[in-house]
Amino acid sequence: MMRRALLAVSFAVAAMTTGLAAPAFAADAPPPVTAQDHVLGRADAPVTVIEYASFTCSHCADFHNTVLPAFKAKYIDTGKVRLVHRNLPTQPANVAAAAAAVALCAAPERYFEVAAVFMRDQANLQTTGPQPWFAAGIAASGKTREQIETCLEGPTIRAALDAQIEGARAAGVTGTPSFFVNGTAVVDHSLDALSAAIDPLLRP
Numbered sequence: 001m002m003r004r005a006l007l008a009v010s011f012a013v014a015a016m017t018t019g020l021a022a023p024a025f026a027a028d029a030p031p032p033v034t035a036q037d038h039v040l041g042r043a044d045a046p047v048t049v050i051e052y053a054s055f056t057c058s059h060c061a062d063f064h065n066t067v068l069p070a071f072k073a074k075y076i077d078t079g080k081v082r083l084v085h086r087n088l089p090t091q092p093a094n095v096a097a098a099a100a101a102v103a104l105c106a107a108p109e110r111y112f113e114v115a116a117v118f119m120r121d122q123a124n125l126q127t128t129g130p131q132p133w134f135a136a137g138i139a140a141s142g143k144t145r146e147q148i149e150t151c152l153e154g155p156t157i158r159a160a161l162d163a164q165i166e167g168a169r170a171a172g173v174t175g176t177p178s179f180f181v182n183g184t185a186v187v188d189h190s191l192d193a194l195s196a197a198i199d200p201l202l203r204p
Contacts, residue, residue: 029183030171033084036160038111040072041082047075047201049083049194050180052168054090055099055118056125060177063189064119070191080202085115087161088168088176095130098152100161102134105151107142114140 030050033039053060075081087103089096103114117140121133138148151157171180179186181197188194 028171030086030173030180031167036163037084037086038108039082039084040112041076042079043082045076045079045082047081047182047198049075049081049198050086051083052086052088052164052173052176052178054088054096054176055103055115055122056092056096057090057176058122059189061119061122063177064116067189067191067194071194074191074195075198081198085112086164086168088165088173088178089161090176095125097161098130099134099137100164101152101157102137102141102148104157104160105141105143105148110140110142113142116140 030052033048033050051063053063071081071083076083087096087100089100099118103111103118106114114137117136118133121136125133138145141148143151168178172185177189179189179194181194182201184197186193186197
């Protein structure tokens with residue numbers, strides 16, 4: 001049952017995400033932040049960082065596992081930055097899209113916990129396969145397996161994921177991870193590069 005639900009989502013969006021490469025940008029800013037976005041940090045933070053990421057992207061996992069803890073301590077926990085996480089599934093797109101859908105189906109307050117589990121365990125995909133990976137994400141979701149299955153089989157999550165993908169493409173994003181700091185693209189996902197873009201915006 002779960003496998004069928006995951007496949008229903010993954011096949012619906014896989015064709016939209018083929019051909020993604022390294023991060024690159026056009027001049028357009030990403031869509032504005034809405035109540036449908038998943039945000040880490042204070043709503044009134046002076047700087048907004050929008051991240052487009054994929055749960056099967058190794059560079060995205062590197063950011064979440066090695067950079068995000070220090071970034072969070074420096075900027076998010078101090079109220080200076082809010083981080084908005086959006087999905088742009090990359091190859092294998094069926095796996096990435098299904099993982100994004102599981103995260104979107106999670107209880108809203110558990111979204112970043114699910115994301116952390118998928119990024120933490122991403123390296124195990126090649127050895128254990130996707131089922132234990134998905135099971136760990138579902139366990140962190142704050143919902144039962146049956147609730148996640150029902151969510152995955154409905155049209156709402158597919159529409160939400162499609163909207164994130166289309167928003168990324170409209171902004172010229174072609175790879176992950178890609179970041180926008182107050183609407184300006186930043187290609188390098190290191191703490192130094194993000195700090196260089198953020199710090200001038202925090203000066204009085």
